Amino acid sequence: MPEDFADREDEEDDDDELKESTQHTILPNSQDLFITLTEISSQPNQAGEGTSGQSNSNSDTCAEFRVKYVGAIEKLKLDESKSLEGPLDLINYIDVAQQDGKLPFVPVEEEFIMGVSKYGIKVSTSDQYDVLHRHALYLIVRMVCYDDGLGAGKSLLALKTTDASYEEYSLWVYQCNSLVRIHVYGS
Secondary structure (H helix, E strand, O other): OOOOOOHHHHHHHHHHHHHHHHOOOOOOOOOEEEEEEOOOOOOOOOOOOOOOOOOOOOOOEEEEEEEEEEEEEEEEEHHHHHHOOOOHHHHHHHHHHHHOOOOOOOOOOOEEEOOOOOOOOEEEEEOOEEEEOOOOOOOEEEEEEEOOOOOOOOEEEEEEEEOOOOOOEEEEEEOOEEEEEEEEOOO
């Protein structure tokens, strides 16, 4: 069947939309959100990655970063997590937990890869063979990145997550290295 002009025009529009979606524009009235992570340059997938029966494609991952795992405070009840609404509440709670010995000040030595995608966050070993944590996007309540205060130029990335029934909450803490600036377009 011969190709119709309207079909070709639709394809060209799709190509233009794809090009526009991959370009980054900074608007003059944007708000700055600072997240400290080290981006990993793209590497081809290695054979044997993933699990059997699943694709080895990382096409849904939009960014990967090197992090170290500090620790987690899991299964906080709803009434406990009510006091952890704002970013400063999370930072103070983590600071007190470190002082009380519930969380370490220094992370484990092993580096992990934090992959961010439209589905959420996956933290895996540096060879990306074993998954340490998965945080579904719809279960992430808050994400805060801040200086760890130890003077080494490191930052902590804290995730507050919930379970599917919204009855329990957890705090996941990772250490990051360098500063990355992300622009959030404000109203």
